[in-house]
Amino acid sequence: MGYDIKRFLVPVNEGLFCGICRGVLEDPVQAPCEHAFCRVCIYEWLLTEHTCPEDRQVLLLHDLKPLFRYMKNDLNKLKIKCRNSLKGCNYSCNLEFISAHTRECKFEIMTCPNMECSDSILKMDLHDHLKECRDKSKMCAKGCGIAVSNMDDREHNCIQELRSAIEILRSEMVLQIENQKKEMENRLAIQREYMVKRESAMQAEITDLRNEISRISQKLKLLLDLEERRKADFDKMENERKELFEMLKNLQRQQRALNNCPNCQPTNNGKVTTI
Known part of the structure; x- marks a missing residue:
């Protein structure tokens, strides 16, 4: 799926939109007819179709090529906000660096790593959550390498x-x-x-x-x-x-x-x- 147009701080050329999801191209590839698509979008399309979504010319998976360099450069230079901007993240950068930021963003939602806990928390709050998590887990003392919660420690069978x-x-x-x-x-x-x-x-x-x-x-x-x-x-x-x-x-x-x-x-x- 492409990037939401609302995240961009500058106007986006129409040629940089995915022909399927209509979002700004994410991990783009290009058909021989020069129409561009997000990789995930066109892969899903070609599971059931064998034509270009834009002009219906014959298109197979092996026909897809990397995006033209000049289009890739234009895409990478677009200014974009973090996807967690509504949660408080004010970071913005060129599109080519946004994936690296997302992996490190403190406003990303994640699930507690403890097996029995299903709480979703901000990455920045993980440390405090683990201190108070009622399902706090530890490694099995018998050496099986499986993490068990305090509540399940007695019933654990390696x-x-x-x-x-x-x-x-x-x-x-x-x-x-x-x-x-x-x-x-x-x-x-x-x-x-x-x-x-x-x-x-x-x-x-x-x-x-x-x-x-x-x-x-x-x-x-x-x-x-x-x-x-x-x-x-x-x-x-x-x-x-x-x-x-x-x-x-x-x-x-x-x-x-x-x-x-x-x-x-x-x-x-x-x-x-x-x-």
């Missing part, structure tokens, strides 16, 4: 407590493994769905390319047929030209022969009469 601690650890490990397994299954499902869609898109592209190649082949065949016809027509015209040229030459020879014949005399009407 073996039973250690067994309980081991069972709790085992349960926590099983739960953690199950959660990791579910997360991996979700990521694999997202990746699988993306690959299926990508394969389908590629098959469609291949089909389109094949159809286009078929159309081009048909056009090429038509052009070749037209070229063959044009060539045949050209050859035919060339043969006819040669025949006409030969006929013209024959007519010219016959004309010259007639002109040179002493027995042929032209008549008054222009016709030649043979004597």
Whole structure:
């Protein structure tokens, strides 16, 4: 989740807001389409979705990259108040140092470390609280290493407590493994769905390319047929030209022969009469 805008002492550029929670970016990452999100926000989003929340382009976990350096620098330079300002903390600093302050802030709320005590107290009051805590605990004198309260000291059984601690650890490990397994299954499902869609898109592209190649082949065949016809027509015209040229030459020879014949005399009407 991002930082509350009300904590900032200076105006914040709109490009530094998370596209999901709309808070100021916290531990930011960036999609290839250059939209930025809080790491926790986008990780939770990608457990069920596989697109960018802003423009719906395909987005997978491995596509996320660190924020641009200039944006990171602008983010780190923002002045922010401590989250405990309403409890009395007046500290403010650049955003890049606020996490370190929060870990040390005396106005942070914490739970009493004694096992049986559930009181929530300010960190600054912890020392005084421990002096008066009715559930004040101490280390087991028998050496099992478990802290027990004064009230439970007589009923404490090291073996039973250690067994309980081991069972709790085992349960926590099983739960953690199950959660990791579910997360991996979700990521694999997202990746699988993306690959299926990508394969389908590629098959469609291949089909389109094949159809286009078929159309081009048909056009090429038509052009070749037209070229063959044009060539045949050209050859035919060339043969006819040669025949006409030969006929013209024959007519010219016959004309010259007639002109040179002493027995042929032209008549008054222009016709030649043979004597």
